[in-house]
């Protein structure tokens with residue numbers, strides 16, 4: 001399919017219900033017109049790859065049911081006998097009375113083979129320094145992942161690349177374990193780096209990271225991408241950004257690369273965050289932020305996202321993931337949300353942001369919490385995901401401690417210092433849980449459960465229902481918010 005065909009497909013989306021397809025987006029004119037023929041070819045082929053990744057992702061989701069109802073202790077017992085059981089890249093199956101593991105590349109072999117063939121056919125260009133097309137080794141190592149299950153090399157070659165890259169970018173593979181806490185879920189994001197937005201975002205991230213007192217990350221590299229194709233887990237959960245690698249040891253060695261999906265962020269803000277703020281909070285609060293197409297709210301939401309993402313490497317304590325098992329994602333994502341709030345309160349205390357801006361960050365933060373919760377309630381039939389579980393906990397914790405989102409929707413910033421104090425307290429609890437050897441997983445889970453079960457968020461359900469459920473009762477769009 002040519003690049004022109006890609007544009008054609010965008011204008012005439014094919015009927016749903018046929019072969020799984022990646023979600024396609026239009027590139028901004030000023031970015032599209034700078035593409036070279038080789039880049040266009042690479043984007044077309046990576047889009048085709050994304051279609052197959054969508055198919056793989058759907059097939060995997062049906063296969064990975066093994067751990068769903070299994071208590072954590074049993075999983076750990078099984079892993080002692082066979083460490084492959086908790087490998088990121090195996091299926092676990094019962095065969096007679098035996099438990100066996102099957103590597104990813106040995107299932108859905110047709111799809112894996114097709115992907116790897118396309119990756120190997122992408123034009124190879126010799127380039128040094130700042131590339132516009134990723135070096136050939138990236139396509140080769142990624143193809144290896146699909147055919148031989150050697151996924152570790154693809155991420156390493158990506159991290160070895162020069163920082164401050166330009167041009168085509170992609171993140172493809174079974175990277176995040178949000179499926180069930182253990183198994184890598186397939187994703188594909190393909191797009192083009194926006195150099196100017198990248199520079200601006202880098203400045204924001206550096207300003208916030210200077211204020212925090214935790215460990216410093218050796219290197220933070222930022223990339224803002226305009227997506228062309230999106231498939232798999234990130235599409236399902238609506239990732240707005242990702243901070244990689246996930247392994248704390250690799251972060252120590254390579255630093256952290258934070259990738260923002262610019263067009264997804266904008267879409268999320270317009271379709272979810274802003275409507276939630278407008279419906280949930282008091283009219284005069286919302287009114288005060290309506291200047292210049294809600295410019296202050298939009299930039300607050302972006303800053304929050306930046307601070308959440310840069311918190312990922314800072315909060316990745318060695319051994320934490322092993323200790324928490326499948327509960328890790330719930331805990332760690334919320335830890336990063338709380339860190340984003342905490343960093344904003346530090347910015348406020350140092351007068352680096354105004355009271356208005358701090359309030360705007362709080363509004364977007366609670367809009368994100370409610371969005372996480374109601375995606376699960378309305379789009380996933382109440383089935384919990386790590387974001388929803390954590391967001392219920394935190395929303396209820398804050399509401400019960402400060403009582404600052406009463407049902408009137410009033411956010412009482414007269415109590416700013418009290419709110420900042422509560423944010424500090426919550427941050428203290430999370431840092432302690434993450435770093436202390438003395439706290440057992442069960443204790444942390446119990447605290448989450450206690451707060452998650454309170455119903456403080458429920459007042460918003462009737463106000464937000466139609467954002468998620470269309471009149472015809474079909475599920476709403478795929479756009480959601482977790483990061």
Ligand SMILES: [Zn+2]
Pocket residue numbers: 308309312333336483
């Ligand atoms: Zn996150």
